[in-house]
Structure formats: structure tokens, C-alpha cells
Amino acid sequence: MTLETLVWLIPLPPLLAFFVILLFTRGNKRISDLVSVASILLTWVISIIVLIGALGTFHLGENPIITQIVWLPLGESVETSLTMGALVDPLGAVMLFFVPLTATMIFIYSTGYMASGHYWTEVKGEAHGEDHESDEHHEVVVDDAGRKLTQFDATKWKARFMAFISLFAGAMLILSIADSLLLLFVGWEIMGLCSYLLIGFWHNRVYPNQPNRTTPLKAGIKAFMTTRVGDVFMLLGIAWLYSVTGTLNFRETLYSGEMLLALEAPAFPTLGQSVPLLAGLSIAGSISILLFIGTVGKSAQFPLHTWLPDAMEGPTPVSAMIHAATMVSAGVYLLIRMFPLITVGWHGHGYPPAMKVIAGVGAFTALFAATISIAQRDVKKVLAYSTISQLGYMVAAVGIGAYIAAAFHLMTHAIFKALLFMGSGSVIHAVEHGEQHAHHEGHHFPIDFDAQDMFNMGGLWSRIPVTAWTFLVGGMALSGFPLITAGFWSKDEILADAWLHAPVVFFVLAAAAFLTGFYTMRQIGLTFAGKPRTHAAEEATQRDWRMNLPLIVLAVFGVVAGYVGVHEDFPLLGRLFGGNPFHHFVSQTLLESPEVALFDWTPVLLSVIVAVGGLLVGWLVYVRRPLEVGEADPLKKVLGPLYTLFENKYYFDELYEVAFIRPSQWLARQIYEVIDRGMIDGLLHFIARSTEWWAFRNKDFDTGVVNRGVDSMAEGIGEASDSFKYVQSGRIQQYLAVVAAGVLMLAAVFIWALFLH
């Protein structure tokens, strides 16, 4: 088989697994696990073969692995038709390295994570005994809000879960090998659907005593709706690009100098004269901004970031896969992929407007999300905001032209953030297990015990050492601990580029890096350090190899993956690790290879100082003197009202509730009342009523004229017959007399006629 064929086969096994599980093996959890894990392993093997082939290809950037077929014939020639095809260029190869790797690990992890657990669900109606299919009979509890609740088996839909993540993995791989914006968009949208399905996976979950807390059901809808906003703009961008260039193929648009030059024309030549804001905007820039709004939705950048923290309502493997390693990365991948388009009009100095927007949004998001992250209690929410912040780094990197650094950080972040999420899932699992265990030993637990609240943890280091060590590795990588972690090298590259090109962005990102170190250490301290603060934490255990193995594998990659991108001039290490092979490999993707930024000690030292400084402050506050039971967050005293602001996420949810959700609900209600109820229903009712009126008039005619006429005719005949009936007397001699009289009369007529006439 040629490499071209193999590329086609990459997304196939998980997609097949999706259908196989849903159609055939849904009833059997074990076989479904096996099918999905086998499919992703097969995909991983194929990707590795393709990857080796791609690495062995001479000048892959100029001779990428391409296959394509005509998909939708449009117009008269093949050139204007939409094609569907696979493309593996250096950037695609990077995706093929980390996407199947993290997906495989997450699949294995899922089989363990989804194998146990309970959550609360509301009992509907009286006859819950019959339709409650769970084998165990759980007692019904009434919470403060007056809802009847019972424990629900979280493993019940495991096979479905495996099917959904298989579909998701397939879609992500389609996106990774897509050779055109259209196919990329297909994968993008399937992932959006899977994200919705998986966030709301435990759709009947409710939180006792917290009726206003976001449930998985609401979170799923929120994620879907919010990303939809971005997707609409992205589709507009795609349509615009197609209408200008007549093709959506990456190679044809992005790697053709003439095409890019044509796109440099101003987008609004007439409108720009009166609106100065639009004057500097080229066609390419406008399309880039539209596509970037798609990224803002998908990669949860400000201002469409609110869905990602709520997406943590999904099962933790989902958070790891969709909301850390792959789907949110897709947004950044799109930006990196469209880099030549974004940078149209950028000739090394003076950024075009689109890049300014991207860099500004990215840098702002990086800092903004990091500040929220330091005040979160939920172990997964910290990571969620951290993800938003890190994605902001990558977006900012694209915005300042640091193309390779963005791709590099995309790869390392996917690995260590997946690791961190799976670690947090392991922690949650351990605490839930401890809660059950302590419950059985007679300790009374409130029904609203939150196994994700870090203030209910503490002292887990000795209980779950594998998780703790791997989490530490992930955390260090996230905060960019110098030299030994992958995150250091990738983040350093972004910061170095920012230092060189955009000092403002550098300082914002450096501040975010400080906060990153701080909240990482806070999280590690609250979770693992000190003594257990609850019985659940005391009894916490997690010994499932299916969960520990992926942690260890990703922890290894979390360290070594950074060494492919060490700057050539970095003392000692640069030479040791082959002189930045990642840069040389990925830079071929572009028409003109970007130059390696000159090595500069200042940003490196500054980034080391902020990262280590953040970690140190976190260590001082949360690890050196661990929190006692019931003690408030020490940060609260220091930050005061700022802490409340961070804790409540700058009240963005509330703001959007007032600014967008309520007005659109109000508008929807008005439209419902006026147009639907008033006009459409009114018209229908009018037609119905007038038809009814006409029908009643017809009925009156029918009964009054037709029926009465026919009836009276029948009655008349009946009456006449009545008066004649007495002829029929039943007396035979009368009849005979009549006959005789008749005969006599006939005889008389005859006689008169024959003789007397």
C-alpha cells in the first residue's frame, strides 16, 4: 500500500468503530471497549507509518503527500469543482504525531474511568420503580430544593460513550489530514456535535442542594450554541474565500504567490473611504478575521470563552480529549494552517490589522483566563481556564507571526494538558471512591459533597502516588519549568518571538506565565500536599492500570517532546538535540521559510524567572504550610474584592445572561407571541373559522332545503299510500267481486265496440 492510501485510512477505524458499537455491540461494554481501543490503536499504527514515511520524504514541504478526488462537481471544469482530499505536509505530520497519541491514551483511560461511579439524578413521577433499569435499588433522597433524587449508575451508557469518542477521534483525524477548508470544516462540525453529545453525556445529572448550578445538559447546549456563533462567521469566511479564489484547497490558495497577492487588494474599496477603520483591511485580512472568529469559538478565546469551563460537566476523559488535547487545538490549528493568508501584507515590519486583532485577543485571553484560574475551587475548572490561557498563547503567537512556536506549543500543550486532565480525573475518581468507602464505614456525608472541590482534598500524595507524580510532571510542563519540561521549550519560543517582534505581547504573556506557575502550584498544593481535609480524601484510592498507564506514557512525552524544538544556539542542549529539528521540519510548510529568531538570553531568563517565581509563590502559600480543614483560601485576604471578581469569572456569564441570553429569549418570546401566535396562528385560525362558518351555512342549506324537500316528498307519498292501503282488505271475496266487476266492464266495452258502434 502506498502512503497516499494509508493517509486515507487514518480516520477510518474510529469512524467504523462508532457505527459498529452503535449498531452491534452497544449492549456489551467489554466488547465495545475492545472495538474502540482496537480501532484507535490501528489508527495510531497507521499514523506512525505515515509519519515515518513523511519524515523520510525529501523536502516534504514542497512534495507533500497529496491525494484528492472530485467531490462536488460545480461549474464546467474540474478546477471550479470542490475536491476532497488528504494532505500530509510537515504541519499535518505534527498533527498526526500528537492527535493519535493523545487519543489512544485517552481511549485506554476512558475504559477505566467510565467503569465505575454514580451521580445524582432526579426521580420523575411516581412510577420510578418500573422504569428505573438499574439493578441496584437506590434510596430516594429529597434535597433542600424539594427535588426527589436518587443515585444513578454512571457506567450505564459506557458503550455509547466509547462510540461517541470514536466518532470524535475520527472527525479530528479528518480535520488533521484535510487538504481543503471545506473538509476541515466537516471535521470541525462533527467535532462540535460530538462535543455537545459528550459534555451532556450525563444528561440526567443534577446537583443536590444546588439547583442553579450548571448541569451537563445545560453545559452541552451552551457549548454548542456558543461555538455555533463562531462557526457561522467561519462559514462566511470560507464562502468569501471561495468566491474570490474559486477553490478552498490549501495548496492552491495558501502556497501560490499570485493568489495571495490578489488577496492583498482592499476588501472595502468604496466603504473604506468613509469608514477609516475598514480602510486598511485587505480581502485576506477580512477573511482571516472571519476565520479567526471560528477559532475564537472553537478554541474558547475571549469573548466566546464561557462555554469551555462549563464543558467540564462532561466526563473527565472528554475534558482531556476535546477540551484540552484535540478539539480546542483545532481552532489554533486552523489559524496556523491559514497563516499565509493571515500574514498577507506583512513584510516583516508593521502588522496588518488581522494580525493585530489576533495577537491582541490571544494575549488578552492568556492573561485574563489565567487570573480567573487562580481563584477556582474546582480541580477541573482550574485546568479549563488554564487551557483557555494556553490557547491564548498560541493564538497570540500566530498573531505576532511566530508560526512554528505556535505549532510547537500546540503539540506540547496537547500532551501535557491531556495528562493534567487525566490526572485530575484520576484524583476525582479517587476521592469519589474514598467517599463511597468512608460512607460504608459509617461516616455521614452530606449529599452535596463535591468530589471535584480541591478544598475537600489534600494529602493525596501518598494515596495516589502515580497520579501525583505524573500530575507534577504535567504541572511543571504547563508552567514551563526550565530545561526538563516540554512546556518550557515551546513557551520559551513564543516568548522569544514576542520579545523580538511585539514587546507588549511579551509582557502580557510573561504576566500570564507567572500566574500559570502560581495556579499550578496552588492546585498541586491543595490537592496533594498536607493532610487530608475530608474522610473522602483520607480513603481515596485509584489503582486502575487502565488509568495509570496513559498517565505514565504521557508524562514521558511531556518531558521529551520538548527536546525536538530546542533553539540551535541554546548552550549545550541545542547541539545535543540536533539543532531544533522541529523548526526545520515545520518551516517547510510555508512558501518562504521563516528565519530562526536569533537566540537572546533576555527573554529566556525573564521567562525562567516568571515561571519559577510563580511556582515559588505558589509553593510558599500552598505547599509549605498546607491548608487546614475549613480554612479559607489565603489568597482571599491578599486580593480582597479582586478574588471575588476572579472567582466569579469577571461575571461574564451573568453579563452574557443579561446582554444576550435574556434579550434573545425576550425577542424569541415576542416573535412567538406576535408572529407565531398572532400572525401565523391568527391567519390559520381565521381560515379555520371562516371555513367553519361557510360549512355551517352549507349545513343549514343541506338540512333546510335539500333534506326538508326530500323528506316532505317521502312523507307525501307515505300519506297517500296510507289512504290507499285499505283497498287491501284481506277479504278474498271482495277482491273477486272487483275482478268480476272489472270483467263486466271490459265485456261491456267489448260489446259496445264490436256490435253497437
Next chain:
Amino acid sequence: MIPLHLYLLVSAGLFCMGIYGVLARRNAVAILMGIELMLNAVNINLVAFWRYISPESLNGQVFAIFVFAVAAAEAAVGLALIISIYRNRETVIAEDVNILKW
């Protein structure tokens, strides 16, 4: 030879007696007897016309024999009906048997 019209007068008288019997008698058996009289009046006519008008063919005699046979059969059926009526309704008065009416 006795002229034909005398036979016809006898026959007509007999027929009228028969009709009178049929129309005026109440007893069903008597009505039946009136019918027999009428039939026999017809027979006299048939035989008389044969003898005076076409003695060379046997038409009139044969026709009269047919009428006898039919009259005998009719009397049998009629009497059986009367007996049946009598068994069911204990009467042979024709005007009492009047259930077939309006």
C-alpha cells in the same frame, strides 16, 4: 236438434249461479263448490261449441277433459288448504281469514 243458444243459456245460468256462490257464500267449501259450478259451465260451453261448430276435430272434448282434470286437482288442493286453515284457525268462513291485509 236443440239449438245451440239454449245450451249457451244453460251454461250462462250455471256460470252466474257459480259466481253468485263464490261471491256470496261465507263458507269456503261452498265457495269452492261455486268455482266448480263455474268450471262446469265453461265445460258445457266447450262441448256445445265443439258439437255445433267443429264436430270433425276433438279439440273441444280434449279441452273439457283437461278442465275436469285441473278442476279435480284444484278441488284437492283447495280442500287441503281449507282443512289446514281450519286446523289453524278453527273456521272455514272466508271473511274471517283476513290476515293478509294492510
